[in-house]
Amino acid sequence: AQSVTQPDIHITVSEGASLELRCNYSYGATPYLFWYVQSPGQGLQLLLKYFSGDTLVQGIKGFEAEFKRSQSSFNLRKPSVHWSDAAEYFCAVGGPQGAGNKLTFGGGTRVLVKP
């Protein structure tokens, strides 16, 4: 069965500092991997996704993530955090390619940004 672990429940970072959110997954084949962001009271917004090819993927809002098969990881990074990045971030893994793609989510990491 597929699973996703986000080891950090909370992260506090100063505005302008770099941010890295960890994500480890368990999946039997090449996974579809996603990062979503959720602001308070809002739905989930897709930041970026990985299906195949280049293991470093760029997303919206200056985020990037790197797929490392050997470590079963898909960590999210941003070089310089803005106050508007305060939100909850979810890593997710998708189902078999071409079939119903129900997502399995990690528990989320809440990011607080200090001025």
Add this chain to the structure above:
Amino acid sequence: GAGVSQSPSNKVTEKGKDVELRCDPISGHTALYWYRQSLGQGLEFLIYFQGNSAPDKSGLPSDRFSAERTGGSVSTLTIQRTQQEDSAVYLCASSPRGPGRETQYFGPGTRLLVL
């Protein structure tokens, strides 16, 4: 274009009552998903519709939960005899057929509180 919409935004009900939650997917999207987000369980898959195929109901937590999708578009999630543990945010997502089908676009959710 318009995104996924859900109604109502918030719903407060009494234990034992039935509730209906509505989802309008993005126009032209053939796949529709329901997820539940609760404090104790995180984000969980509930049910998946793809075109005219039989839905994947594998995530429904009990037979009090059901969903239908009329005309391949709007979907209604029904919870009968609500319990306090049903309190959660119910998220709907849709995805297109063909290229991009692996990516799900989420609505803002319906926040359900069972008293």
